[in-house]
Amino acid sequence: MYGVSAFASAEPAVTFDARDFEPRQQAAVVAAVALGYYVGVQIGMGLSFPPTTNTSVLWPPNSVLTAALLLLPVRYWWLCVAGALPVHVLLELAAGFPPRTVTALFVTNSLEALLAAGGVRYFGGAPTAFNTFHRVAIFSASAGLAAPLLSSFADAAVLSLLQGQSYWDVWIVRSLSNSLTELSVVPMIVLGVGALIARAPLPSPRRLAEMSLLAAGLILTALWVFGGSRDLPGLPPTPSVLLLPFYFWAALRFGVGGLSTALFATVFVATYEARLGHRPFEVLAPAEGLMALQMYLVVMAIPLMCAAGLLEERRRGETDLHARLRFESVLGRISGAFVRQPLDAALKESLRQVGKFCDADYAGLLQIGADDGDLHVELQWNEPAGAALLGTKCVAAFPWVFDRVRAGETVIIDGPNELPTDAATDRASFRGAGIRSAVVMPLSAAGRVEGALSLAILRPGPKPTWDLELLQLAAEVLANASARRKAELELDHGRQKIASMARLSSMGELTASLAHQLNQPLTGIRNNAEAAQRFIDSGRATLPLLREIMHDIVDDNQRASDVIYRVRELLARTESSPHELDANALVQNVVTLTASDALLRNVRVQLDLAPSTLPLRGNRVDLEQVLLNVITNAMDAVAGNPVPQRIVLLQTRSEDGFVHVSVRDRGAGLAADVADRIFEPLVTTKAEGMGMGLAVARSLVDNHGGSICAANHRDGGAEVTISIPGLSATS
Amino acid sequence: MSSNATVAVIDDDLSVRRSLARLLASAGYEVVTCSSAEEFLATSGTPRPACLVTDVRMPGMTGLDLLDELRAREPSLPIIVLSGDADAGAAAYVHAAGAVRFLLKPFASEDLLGALAEALESR
Numbered sequence: 001m002y003g004v005s006a007f008a009s010a011e012p013a014v015t016f017d018a019r020d021f022e023p024r025q026q027a028a029v030v031a032a033v034a035l036g037y038y039v040g041v042q043i044g045m046g047l048s049f050p051p052t053t054n055t056s057v058l059w060p061p062n063s064v065l066t067a068a069l070l071l072l073p074v075r076y077w078w079l080c081v082a083g084a085l086p087v088h089v090l091l092e093l094a095a096g097f098p099p100r101t102v103t104a105l106f107v108t109n110s111l112e113a114l115l116a117a118g119g120v121r122y123f124g125g126a127p128t129a130f131n132t133f134h135r136v137a138i139f140s141a142s143a144g145l146a147a148p149l150l151s152s153f154a155d156a157a158v159l160s161l162l163q164g165q166s167y168w169d170v171w172i173v174r175s176l177s178n179s180l181t182e183l184s185v186v187p188m189i190v191l192g193v194g195a196l197i198a199r200a201p202l203p204s205p206r207r208l209a210e211m212s213l214l215a216a217g218l219i220l221t222a223l224w225v226f227g228g229s230r231d232l233p234g235l236p237p238t239p240s241v242l243l244l245p246f247y248f249w250a251a252l253r254f255g256v257g258g259l260s261t262a263l264f265a266t267v268f269v270a271t272y273e274a275r276l277g278h279r280p281f282e283v284l285a286p287a288e289g290l291m292a293l294q295m296y297l298v299v300m301a302i303p304l305m306c307a308a309g310l311l312e313e314r315r316r317g318e319t320d321l322h323a324r325l326r327f328e329s330v331l332g333r334i335s336g337a338f339v340r341q342p343l344d345a346a347l348k349e350s351l352r353q354v355g356k357f358c359d360a361d362y363a364g365l366l367q368i369g370a371d372d373g374d375l376h377v378e379l380q381w382n383e384p385a386g387a388a389l390l391g392t393k394c395v396a397a398f399p400w401v402f403d404r405v406r407a408g409e410t411v412i413i414d415g416p417n418e419l420p421t422d423a424a425t426d427r428a429s430f431r432g433a434g435i436r437s438a439v440v441m442p443l444s445a446a447g448r449v450e451g452a453l454s455l456a457i458l459r460p461g462p463k464p465t466w467d468l469e470l471l472q473l474a475a476e477v478l479a480n481a482s483a484r485r486k487a488e489l490e491l492d493h494g495r496q497k498i499a500s501m502a503r504l505s506s507m508g509e510l511t512a513s514l515a516h517q518l519n520q521p522l523t524g525i526r527n528n529a530e531a532a533q534r535f536i537d538s539g540r541a542t543l544p545l546l547r548e549i550m551h552d553i554v555d556d557n558q559r560a561s562d563v564i565y566r567v568r569e570l571l572a573r574t575e576s577s578p579h580e581l582d583a584n585a586l587v588q589n590v591v592t593l594t595a596s597d598a599l600l601r602n603v604r605v606q607l608d609l610a611p612s613t614l615p616l617r618g619n620r621v622d623l624e625q626v627l628l629n630v631i632t633n634a635m636d637a638v639a640g641n642p643v644p645q646r647i648v649l650l651q652t653r654s655e656d657g658f659v660h661v662s663v664r665d666r667g668a669g670l671a672a673d674v675a676d677r678i679f680e681p682l683v684t685t686k687a688e689g690m691g692m693g694l695a696v697a698r699s700l701v702d703n704h705g706g707s708i709c710a711a712n713h714r715d716g717g718a719e720v721t722i723s724i725p726g727l728s729a730t731s
Numbered sequence: 732m733s734s735n736a737t738v739a740v741i742d743d744d745l746s747v748r749r750s751l752a753r754l755l756a757s758a759g760y761e762v763v764t765c766s767s768a769e770e771f772l773a774t775s776g777t778p779r780p781a782c783l784v785t786d787v788r789m790p791g792m793t794g795l796d797l798l799d800e801l802r803a804r805e806p807s808l809p810i811i812v813l814s815g816d817a818d819a820g821a822a823a824y825v826h827a828a829g830a831v832r833f834l835l836k837p838f839a840s841e842d843l844l845g846a847l848a849e850a851l852e853s854r
Contacts, residue, residue: 516788519815520744523837527750530840534757549753556746599743600788643791 033083036064041091047271057271062112063185069117070127104158112151116143130256136309140302148178176294183301184263191257201462218246226273251308330357351381354474360455362386367451385458388433397429405442405452412439439466443479516596517563521556528553583614583652583659590627602643603635608651614659615727618704626697630663630720637667659726664719669712737761739780743789768792787814798828809850
């Protein structure tokens with residue numbers, strides 16, 4: 001099955017109704033029906049009683065036909081006739097029946113199968129499933145009762161007219177025999193062939209053991225009941241009730257198929273014993289005893305079969321509910337992952353959950369690349385068996401599959417043989433990687449295929465059933481998330497660009513300030529050195545004077561070195577991993593960096609630092625950048641004030657597990673419409689500002705799991721507060 | 732070494748101030764130092780300096796503010812302005828305001844001493 005766009009139904013039964021048969025397959029069907037019919041006739045003749053008559057306890061050929069009609073689509077029913085007719089004619093003629101009788105009996109046999117299969121199909125809807133009360137009841141009524149009873153009128157007419165047998169005797173014998181056969185043979189064949197077609201796995205060893213135990217118990221009990229029971233004194237005349245527990249066992253544990261097999265086995269044993277001269281029922285002659293047994297089995301089988309159907313329905317309901325719950329818990333976990341975890345981790349977790357749920361060995365998330373428009377594997381998950389797929393370039397290896405996926409189709413492939421002949425590359429890749437089954441789903445956002453979700457099973461096993469409903473939902477979640485991921489990657493890229501731009505621009509501002517800071521010691525050093533030279537040249541140099549000059553030169557040199565050291569520290573991009581930092585030290589460091597700028601603009605920077613250290617974990621360069629941006633803004637804000645009011649107040653404190661640094665200025669404050677948007681890019685209050693500083697600050701603070709906000713202080717001016725999660729605060 | 736003329740040095744940076752004082756002293760000048768423009772204006776006592784050497788970038792009153800102030804009070808006092816910034820605007824302003832020289836820090840001692848000698852001669 002490939003190219004499924006709609007959800008497959010969860011119907012477990014096999015049906016060929018939608019399938020077209022090639023001539024080769026049609027021939028196989030004809031051969032299978034012929035063989036089944038032949039075996040049926042042989043069994044029927046073997047089970048005839050009394051042995052030399054044509055009255056059989058069980059007559060399987062009609063039921064073989066019924067089963068075939070149930071399994072085959074109506075348009076292929078003629079294949080059954082083609083298979084059964086020659087076998088019927090040959091065998092019956094060989095048995096000595098006149099041709100007219102042979103033909104007429106074939107018509108009546110076919111009539112029974114037509115009535116049975118037609119009734120089931122007309123009223124039931126699912127001809128090959130015996131898994132609900134409704135279906136089993138309709139099967140019992142159509143195939144178990146109506147068809148045998150009605151067709152037996154025709155049978156009786158044929159045999160009484162052409163063979164001179166008693167009409168009602170024939171009718172009653174044929175009705176009972178055909179009814180029992182339909183009930184015991186049809187489910188056995190239909191379910192057996194269905195399991196073969198679906199390549200259903202063998203039952204577990206435990207279940208096989210239980211089956212053997214049941215079979216042994218049933219057959220031994222039947223042998224005893226129908227063979228030797230009359231030798232035991234004191235037993236009631238109908239010991240066949242002893243078989244009831246086994247029928248219950250079969251029906252309740254192995255469903256309709258189990259019960260029908262048990263019935264079949266019982267009839268087999270009973271007939272065998274009757275032919276040995278034993279009486280199935282103590283008080284009756286063997287022939288009458290067998291008829292009584294037939295009636296007993298039919299009457300018992302129908303309600304028990306319905307009960308088995310009901311039970312199966314319940315069990316299936318429970319399994320569905322269980323699957324549903326599991327499904328919902330997987331969906332819940334996937335959605336939860338996106339709330340709790342960063343996007344990449346959540347996507348990975350979702351892939352893992354979906355892969356595990358589907359029992360897959362490999363799960364991959366593909367995304368359409370922005371630059372080339374091709375699908376690329378973004379994330380993958382695998383079990384050890386799926387490791388073979390890790391290095392595969394999916395799109396190159398499976399061009400046929402991904403063409404379909406890009407067109408919006410979901411592709412399910414169970415093995416390389418399901419691929420069409422024009423998918424040679426895909427076929428080879430399937431074989432090469434040893435993929436047993438794979439499903440690839442498009443991930444669509446806004447009607448466009450933006451990526452794909454692929455799952456594969458490599459371990460050997462039966463044909464898997466993919467839960468397409470879950471996959472569809474998961475695909476929707478993943479499509480949204482992967483679109484978000486793509487956007488975030490692009491945004492991150494942009495943010496990095498902006499951050500380095502802002503760093504550069506503030507570096508430009510800093511350069512002037514640093515030049516000034518370096519100029520002072522350099523000037524001092526040069527003046528001192530030249531003064532010393534002059535004193536020496538003029539012979540006025542004294543040792544204490546020279547010592548004093550040298551001392552000053554060394555001091556100035558130290559000052560210059562300190563400046564260089566701080567610049568190097570600010571520029572150090574290598575320090576990208578988070579360190580344990582002290583907020584107070586950060587603030588002091590940045591204040592030192594901006595000191596000369598503050599001096600030039602006559603801004604007084606007042607510090608109100610927490611008495612103890614304020615430990616936090618973060619990236620020094622980033623946080624200094626944030627402080628630098630905010631402090632520069634504050635100094636800009638007070639630039640227009642009279643000198644005594646050019647004050648910037650820096651405060652640090654620890655509160656609620658956070659370290660807060662607030663930068664307050666005595667400026668004009670923020671206009672109401674700006675306060676909300678001040679951290680957005682390109683929003684600025686400065687004539688020559690780019691509007692990047694605070695946007696960058698916010699993204700850097702975000703990266704530290706912190707927040708930054710701006711508000712007007714009640715005593716006037718604006719206050720920007722940076723809050724970063726603290727490390728076990730010491731104050 | 733020519734004279735014992737008094738030169739006033741105004742700079743907020745102690746190290747620069749001290750080194751300047753030494754350099755001027757090595758050239759034979761008497762030196763008075765102030766750490767701010769305000770301090771200089773406040774000390775109106777004698778002897779009045781024959782020349783003034785001032786930094787631009789200082790807290791409070793800047794060198795340029797001082798220049799404006801002194802142009803009004805003592806137009807004859809020659810002033811040499813020192814600056815760490817290669818600011819063409821400031822240089823032009825200094826010249827327009829009648830200062831003798833605008834020197835970029837750090838400078839060679841000959842430049843300062845030459846400018847000083849020139850200023851004292853033109854007086």
